Amino acid sequence: MTNMRLNEAGVDKRETKIKAKDVNVYYGASQAIKSVSVDILDNTVTAFIGPSGCGKSTFLRCINRMNDTIDICRVEGDILLDGADIYDKKVDPVTLRARVGMVFQKPNPFPKSIYDNIAYGPRIHGLVSTKADLDQVVEKSLRRAALWDEVKDRLDAPGTGLSGGQQQRLCIARAIATAPEVLLMDEPCSALDPIATAQVEELIDELRRDFSVVIVTHSMQQAARVSQKTAFFHLGVLVEYGDTTQIFTNPEDQRTQDYITGRFG
Known part of the structure; x- marks a missing residue:
């Protein structure tokens, strides 16, 4: 259900889903993210833009603690999901x-069938109790990813046999099969052709x-097309x-203006 309320002016006001405060990230002695x-x-698409090496992917990975897998990485500050600290020891x-x-930059299906790619998450997290329930989750996830009609007759075929866009x-279907609340996408279209990108x-x-949805993209055109916040x-x-409209048409900071107009980056 869309989590919105009307403010005094009668304008839709979406709720804050993730709140980051004074987040710093270090790789050893090198600081990658600064406050x-x-x-x-x-219920919003937020685009992270900026030149290569600016920290956008590093910050994205803080939101689901993917940086925990890097030994020399240290994260400081607060990141709250629905008001709860995701870095709490509990x-x-x-x-x-x-x-x-x-969802990562390059498509990375498991070396399993199309069906088992989707079923993997619900199984390990104990989200389904019967085969019928699992069948339903697989179909629903593939439908939401606009893939069901293309693969419904070959669910036992390997996921690696699909085209890049598929x-x-x-x-994406695999990521949403666990019924997440937030979907992070790290340059999800950079390895795809224009038709697959549009899909x-x-x-x-x-x-x-x-x-x-939070998307890291090198394409400013893509950010302008898909996001509401940048x-x-x-x-x-x-x-x-x-x-997004304001960032691209009337940015407040000269650095933003210089990047968007191609003066650097």
């Missing part, structure tokens, strides 16, 4: 990642009805964050 604070809204990162799904939609972008727009990162700093 980032941002509120990410529910939080199981595996359980967190069922709530905060992730593999990426399979990975995934259309899918992203549909998914925001049910999820808070955050511009530069040298590990969140320079500017706001409505």
Whole structure:
């Protein structure tokens, strides 16, 4: 259900889903993220843009604790999901990642059947009790990823046998099969052709009805097309964050203006 309320002016006001405050990230002695604070809204696509190495993917991976897998990485500050600290010692990162799904730059289906790619998450998290329930989750996830009609007659075929665009939609279906609340996407279209990219972008727009979607993209055109909020990162700093239209047409910071107009990056 869309989590919105009307403010005094009668305008839709979406709830904050993720609240980051003074987040710093270090790789050994090197600081990759510098005091980032941002509120990410529910039922919204938020784009992280900026030049290579600016920290946008590093910050994205803080939101589902993927940086925990890097020995030399240290995260400081607060990241709250629905008001609860995701870095609290009581939080199981595996359980967190069922709530905060992730899709990577290159399609990475498991070396399993199409069916088992989708069924994997619900099985390990104990979300289904019968084969019929699992069948339903698999079909629903593939439908939501706009892939069901293309694969329904070959669910036993390997996921790795699909085209690149189909593999990426399979990975999106796999990510949403655990019924997450947030979907993180790290340059999900960079390995895809224009037609597959358009299909995934259309899918992203549909998914925001049910999820808070955060996408890292090098394509400013893509950010402008799919997102409602945009955050511009530069040298590990969140320079500017706001409505996508405003960021692209009337940015407040000169660095944002210079990046968008191609003066650097």
